[in-house]
Amino acid sequence: xxxxxxxxxxxxxxxxxxxxxxxxxxxxxxxxxxxxxxxxxxxxxxxxxxxxxxxxxxxxxxxxxxxxxxxxxxxxxxxxxxxxxxxxxxxxxxxxxxxxxxxxxxxxxxxxxxxxxxxxxxxxxxxxxxxxxxxxxxxxxxxxxxxxxxxxxxxxxxxxxxxxxxxxxxxxxxxxxxxxxxxxxxxxxxxxxxxxxxxxxxxxxxxxxxxxxxxxxxxxxxxxxxxxxxxxxxxxxxxxxxxxxxxxxxxxxxxxxxxxxxxxxxxxxxxxxxxxxxxxxxxxxxxxxxxxxxxxxxxxxxxxxxxxxxxxxxxxxxxxxxxxxxxxxxxxxxxxxxxxxxxxxxxxxxxxxxxxxxxxxxxxxxxxxxxxxxxxxxxxxxxxxxxxxxxxxxxxxxxxxxxxxxxxxxxxxxxxxxxxxxxxxxxxxxxxxxxxxxxxxxxxxxxxxxxxxx
Numbered sequence: 001x002x003x004x005x006x007x008x009x010x011x012x013x014x015x016x017x018x019x020x021x022x023x024x025x026x027x028x029x030x031x032x033x034x035x036x037x038x039x040x041x042x043x044x045x046x047x048x049x050x051x052x053x054x055x056x057x058x059x060x061x062x063x064x065x066x067x068x069x070x071x072x073x074x075x076x077x078x079x080x081x082x083x084x085x086x087x088x089x090x091x092x093x094x095x096x097x098x099x100x101x102x103x104x105x106x107x108x109x110x111x112x113x114x115x116x117x118x119x120x121x122x123x124x125x126x127x128x129x130x131x132x133x134x135x136x137x138x139x140x141x142x143x144x145x146x147x148x149x150x151x152x153x154x155x156x157x158x159x160x161x162x163x164x165x166x167x168x169x170x171x172x173x174x175x176x177x178x179x180x181x182x183x184x185x186x187x188x189x190x191x192x193x194x195x196x197x198x199x200x201x202x203x204x205x206x207x208x209x210x211x212x213x214x215x216x217x218x219x220x221x222x223x224x225x226x227x228x229x230x231x232x233x234x235x236x237x238x239x240x241x242x243x244x245x246x247x248x249x250x251x252x253x254x255x256x257x258x259x260x261x262x263x264x265x266x267x268x269x270x271x272x273x274x275x276x277x278x279x280x281x282x283x284x285x286x287x288x289x290x291x292x293x294x295x296x297x298x299x300x301x302x303x304x305x306x307x308x309x310x311x312x313x314x315x316x317x318x319x320x321x322x323x324x325x326x327x328x329x330x331x332x333x334x335x336x337x338x339x340x341x342x343x344x345x346x347x348x349x350x351x352x353x354x355x356x357x358x359x360x361x362x363x364x365x366x367x368x369x370x371x372x373x374x375x376x377x378x379x380x381x382x383x384x385x386x387x388x389x390x391x392x393x394x395x396x397x398x399x400x401x402x403x404x405x406x407x408x409x410x411x412x413x414x415x416x417x418x419x420x421x422x423x424x425x426x427x428x429x430x431x432x433x434x435x436x437x438x439x440x441x442x443x444x445x446x447x448x449x450x451x452x453x454x
Contacts, residue, residue: 009124009186010133013117016076016182017140018147020083023176024110025148027087028052030156030168031106034090035099037162048100053348055104056111060345061204063112064338067119068331073187075116077180082109084176091169114341119334120187122325130325131275134318135266142263142314146256148172153249202332204339212327213336215381216320217343219283222378223316224344225351226290226371230255230309233355234293236364243299251303255310262314269315276383279319283379286312291372294365316378 032045040048067075086106093099117137125133155168207213231252238248269278289309293302320340328336351374355367 010121010136012182012184013120013186014137014140016080016179016186017113017117017137018143019175019179019182020080020110020113021141021144022148022151023083023087023144023172023179024106025145026152026175027090027106027148027169027172029149029152030165030172031090031099031103033156033161034093034165034169035096037165038094038096038099040096040099044096048096048103050349051100051104052107053345056107057342057345059108060111060115060338060342061335063115064119064335065201067115067334067338071187072116072119072123072334073183075112075119076183076186079109079111079113079116080176080179080183082106082112084173085109087169087173087176091166091173111341111345115334115338118321118337122321122333122337124187127326130322131270131319132267134321135263138314138318139260139263141317142256142260146253146260150249150253202329202335204335207328207332207336207339210327210329210336213324213339215384216323216327217340218381219279219316219323219378220320220340221343221347222283222374223286223313223320225347226286226375227313228348229351229355229367229371230290230293233359233364233367236359237293237368240364241296247299251306254303255306255313258307258310259314262311263318266315266318275319275322278315279323279382280379282312282315283375283382286316287372287375287379290368290375293368 028049031048035045035048063075082105086102086104086109090099090102090106093102118134121133121137122130151171152168155171156164158164234252235248238244273281286309289305289312292305293309297305321337324336324340325333355370358366358370
């Protein structure tokens with residue numbers, strides 16, 4: 001089946017991703033609440049949350065290597081099983097060490113699912129469809145991020161924090177398992193080409209030096225860091241400004257809804273502006289809005305800012321995926337996507353730590369100024385990384401065309417040689433028009449002449 005021929009697989013992938021991401025988004029706050037109920041302090045909660053992001057760092061590149069030279073679909077049910085198992089076992093764990101371990105398993109499962117899913121989208125989308133399909137794919141993540149925390153908040157509370165958080169984790173495990181119902185006929189069963197099987201493994205340092213790949217990774221890191229810090233620190237800002245937690249929850253939901261809306265209209269925006277201008281402008285506008293959150297404004301103005309900010313942040317993730325995929329060397333696209341996810345994980349660890357230091361020194365609004373500077377830098381990076389004369393996909397197609405032309409020329413030359421041998425004349429090589437073929441034809445005639453003498 002040709003890439004882009006039937007998008008039913010994409011819809012099923014979005015549904016599965018929505019359930020998997022919703023389970024993770026529900027489980028992560030539930031893990032923190034359960035750890036607190038088991039006697040953890042703020043430092044221990046930070047360690048448990050960090051294990052979720054740190055453990056996958058060691059397996060991202062090997063998983064990408066495996067996916068580059070094999071099928072992608074097997075990673076999806078493996079990821080679902082690990083997410084579901086990590087959620088359920090976190091719900092019954094009775095020690096902080098066990099909570100940290102199962103949090104890491106959950107993060108590993110999420111990584112497996114995302115690498116497999118992104119690789120499927122990259123492999124089964126025509127080059128002109130990748131921006132649109134990655135945009136639709138990330139709608140699943142946005143839906144999960146919208147529903148998961150709301151579901152966790154509805155279940156967790158009261159005096160029995162340990163019991164309600166355990167219930168939320170078990171519900172998250174069941175929600176993740178539902179994703180398996182959509183994992184059928186997602187990957188097109190096409191045999192890998194001999195070139196893909198025999199392709200030499202591209203070194204990581206070469207992938208990272210390829211123009212476009214580092215920029216795509218950095219844009220993704222900056223956008224994800226902005227989303228994470230916004231989720232973590234907006235409640236703190238609300239506490240200082242006297243905004244009720246219920247209002248803060250609605251504001252965060254508004255941000256997530258705006259991100260979904262952005263990805264639904266990604267295709268017309270790309271037609272209007274193009275990838276370079278769209279990515280650059282949205283990162284620039286997001287930088288201004290993030291810095292603006294540090295300014296005390298009325299709640300209605302904050303709602304408008306967060307809605308526009310969520311819309312702008314919705315552009316970065318899908319377009320950074322396309323940037324990395326099309327810039328990566330042939331045979332290393334899944335590895336490049338894995339490196340992008342590694343950058344995301346590093347951002348999830350480093351950005352909150354940096355935000356905490358900045359907030360401790362300059363106040364709770366200061367992290368938003370830091371995010372503004374980070375997004376401003378990502379805007380400049382996007383302008384440089386995506387403004388390219390040709391994409392990696394176009395270069396690959398060009399190389400394939402050149403190889404095909406060489407092969408056809410050689411075939412014509414050999415055909416001309418055979419005809420020349422059979423006819424005993426130099427006219428046989430006329431079709432090839434190659435000096436080497438004429439020489440072989442002369443040698444063949446000489447050989448025939450010697451055989452006749454004997």
